[in-house]
Amino acid sequence: MRKKVLIIAFILFFITETASASTLYEVKKGDSLTKIAKLHNVTVADLRTWNKLTKDNIFIKQKLVVQKPATVKGTTNTTPVKTAPVVTAPVKNELVVSPAPVITVPSNVSEEGYAYYPLIIDFAKRLEGIPYLYAGNTMAGFDxxxxxYFLHTQAGMKIERKSSESYYLESIVVTNPIPGDLVFFQNTYKEGISHMGIYLGDNQFVHAGSKGVEITKLDNVYWKEHFVSFNRFVQK
Structure with a gap:
């Protein structure tokens, strides 16, 4: 069973690496939502929905989701899931769309984590540099x-927008963390659980800090002092 799960995880990672290259687009001078939509063969309405935009205003160096990530969910049974078509690099100003394979997503992976972890990790790294915004959960800024919340909903997990303290109470502590698990901290800007991020392995985590989305070492004096635990959401 473990071997099968690892094979599935590898397949998912390979698919994710191919698709994620077209997931984010950095706005350049002269761009508009209409221009970006045409370039990526999507609609302006899609761009508004994926990026939670209420207006058509965009700014240079803003990162926009231009292809919705494949939905990956834990289920009570092993279920085939069709991933979204993969848009490859333009060739002679034309977008080439290749058919996506069908993969089998394991249900409620425990020791090995969840099948969507590679997608979350890859996406999180690509968001590095997006500014901090209190209560933010869109590409305009995050707390x-x-x-x-943004990473997990983009990966297809249905969770509500809550505080780090609430997410801590809704997850379980793991003693052997793997990349993709949650990491929690306490007594940062307030008492109790007050900060969280995504564990990347190699003693690193990615999070929306005061300087924006960044990758930080867990042995940093400050974070080491406020570290609480590694956790994992409970799939329903």
């Missing part, structure tokens, strides 16, 4: 729990 720590808003960052977690």
């Amino acid at each position: 720590c729990s808003g960052f977690i």
Whole structure:
């Protein structure tokens, strides 16, 4: 069973690496939503929905989701899931769309984590540099729990927008963390659980800090002092 799960995880990672290259687009001078939509063969309405935009105003160096990530969910049974078509690099100003394979997503992975972890990790790294915004949970800016909410909903997990303290209470502590698990901290700007991020392995985590989305070492004096635990959401 473990071997099968690892194979599935590898397949998912390979698919994710191919698709994620077209997931984010950095706005350049002269761009508009209409121009970006045409370039990526999507609609302006899609761009508004994926990026939670209420207006058509965009700014240079803003990162926009231009292809909705494949939905990956834990289920009570092993279920085939069709991923979204993969848009490859333009060739002679034309977008080439290749058919996506069908993969089998394991249900409620425990020791190995969840099948959507590679997608979350890859996406999180690509959001590095997006500014901090109190209560933010869109590409315009994130706070720590808003960052977690955005990543997981983009990966297809149905969770509500809550505080880091609430997410801590809704997850379980794991003693052997793997990349993709949650990491919690306490007594940062307030008493109790007050900050969270995504564990990347190699003693690093990615989070929406005061300087924006960044990758930080867990042995940093400040974070080491406020560290609480590694956790994992409970799939329903």
